[in-house]
Amino acid sequence: MQSSFAAAQGVTTSSTGSGSGVATGPASTSPVPPGPHYHWPLYVVEFKAGRTDFFYVPEGMVMNIKKGDLVIVEADRGKDLGKVIVDNLGNAAQLSAYQAAHSDNIPLLDPQFTSKEVHPKKLCRLAQAQEVAMLVSKSQDEAKAMALCQTKIRQKNLPMEIVDAEYQWDRRKLTFYFVADRRIDFRELVRELFKVYKTRIWMYVLYILKDRLNAHLISHRCAVNPMNPLSGGRSSPAM
Numbered sequence: 001m002q003s004s005f006a007a008a009q010g011v012t013t014s015s016t017g018s019g020s021g022v023a024t025g026p027a028s029t030s031p032v033p034p035g036p037h038y039h040w041p042l043y044v045v046e047f048k049a050g051r052t053d054f055f056y057v058p059e060g061m062v063m064n065i066k067k068g069d070l071v072i073v074e075a076d077r078g079k080d081l082g083k084v085i086v087d088n089l090g091n092a093a094q095l096s097a098y099q100a101a102h103s104d105n106i107p108l109l110d111p112q113f114t115s116k117e118v119h120p121k122k123l124c125r126l127a128q129a130q131e132v133a134m135l136v137s138k139s140q141d142e143a144k145a146m147a148l149c150q151t152k153i154r155q156k157n158l159p160m161e162i163v164d165a166e167y168q169w170d171r172r173k174l175t176f177y178f179v180a181d182r183r184i185d186f187r188e189l190v191r192e193l194f195k196v197y198k199t200r201i202w203m204y205v206l207y208i209l210k211d212r213l214n215a216h217l218i219s220h221r222c223a224v225n226p227m228n229p230l231s232g233g234r235s236s237p238a239m
Helices: 092-101 129-133 135-156 187-197 210-220
Strands: 010-014 017-021 042-046 052-056 070-075 078-089 121-126 161-167 173-179 200-205
Touching (some): 042 070, 052 070, 052 078, 135 187
Antiparallel strands (some): 010 017, 010 200, 070 078, 070 121, 161 173
C-alpha cells in the first residue's frame, strides 16, 4: 500500500543555477535497448536506502567483479561507491527475468514515475581500502545533514519529514529522502541547504507507509557501510 502523495518531487541546485525534476529510484523495469556504449554482463549495484542501478564494464577493461564487491561507479555528474548485489546478467533474457522477479521490490516510488528504460552506467573499478574506510565519516556527515535539514523544516513549518540523507561518493550531490502526504514547496529550503553545503541538493520523496519505510531503511541504510557487520564486500588493496 502506498502513501496518498500524488506526485514525486525533486529539486536540484548547483553553483551554476537550480532546476527541478522527478527523482529516480531503484533499477528500472524495461528491457535494455541495444546500444554501442556498454556490453554484457550487466551488474546491479546497491547504494544507501536500497537505491539500485545497472552498470557495465567498458569494453577493453578487464575486471573480475563479483557479488558483494564494493565498487566505484559512474554517477550523476561524478562518481559513487556502492555494493554489487547481482553480477551475472549476461543477456536480455536474464535481465528481463531479473526485472520480473524483482518487480515488487520497488516500494519507494509511485510506479508512474519509475523510469521506462534502463540506461546502464560505467562500472569504473573496485573501491580501494582507504575509500571504504572513509564511509564512516561520510555516514557521520550524512547524519548531521539530516538533522540540520529537519531543524530547518521545523523552523519553516513544512509538513514533511526527513528520513535519511545520502552524499554521492564524490560529494557533488546531497540527497534528502523525505515523506509527506501532499506536495511541498521546498525551494527556499533547498536554497538554504545549498548555501550551507555548496553542492547540488536533491529532494527525493518516498512512496511508502511509515511502518514499511522504517523496516526498509533499517535493512538498506548500511548496505555499503563498513560499520555494518552484514555489509561485507571486497575492495582492492590500498595503493
